[in-house]
Amino acid sequence: MTIGSALLGTLAIAALLTPGAQAAEVVGNADVGDFRITGGGGSGNDVVLGTTDSRTITVKLTASDDSGISSADFTLYHGSSRTNADAVLKPSEAAPVCTAAGTTSVCTRHYTIAPRRDLTNSLAGIWKVSVEAHANDGDYVKADGHTTFFMKRYAKLTANASPEPVAKGRTLTVTGKLTRANWDTHDYRGYTNQRAYLEFRRPGTDYYESLGYTTTNSTGVATAKVTATTDRYWRYDFRSTMTTRGVKATGDFVDVR
16 A cells, blocks of 8 residues: 555544443442552553463552541453453452551552463453442442453564665555464464554654554555655554554664665
């Protein structure tokens, strides 16, 4: 596919928003707030895994009540609800470890996720968090869908511009391949029908500019043709989906003569 003038400039993409929290059962003024994952390997609370290496994440939940928190618990699951979950992450601890600071407690658990043991392709995407917190005065809060996070498949992306070197004014072909972890077969397969943004960097600068996007084919290959005008580095940029992490290819330098 040739990248033409119609694709020049920045393309606006609608943000992917997680579903809102479901209604909670609350008695008194007990409350659960911030939910945070660290060690996930992605942006925000995203958890990213490839095909072999396991990943240990740390999960923290904040709960509060004017009498203080006596106990709290949370479950990370995939499915329409906690009772209808088709997968639940098993924590390392039998119960969260909670640290109190006045009327607020931060409760922590660790989870080790092994893709060969715990994941299939159908489990990529939105996961939900069920929470429960009890206060010293009997107040409590329970929420089946307090918040959500993304479990994502690791992605790889290449870029190759040819011919190298190239005469000024000639056509330059930039090819790349987008693959992602397959949690069913434990290898990497082409990610089809995805936008691969063609970018270039001028020598002496440290930023890339976008020329628009092309779409990967049935094997995950992206192809674009541009006119060679001056020396540049060329790469592709895949900007993630709900199931797959974003990735940028290493720039390929082309000498224009």
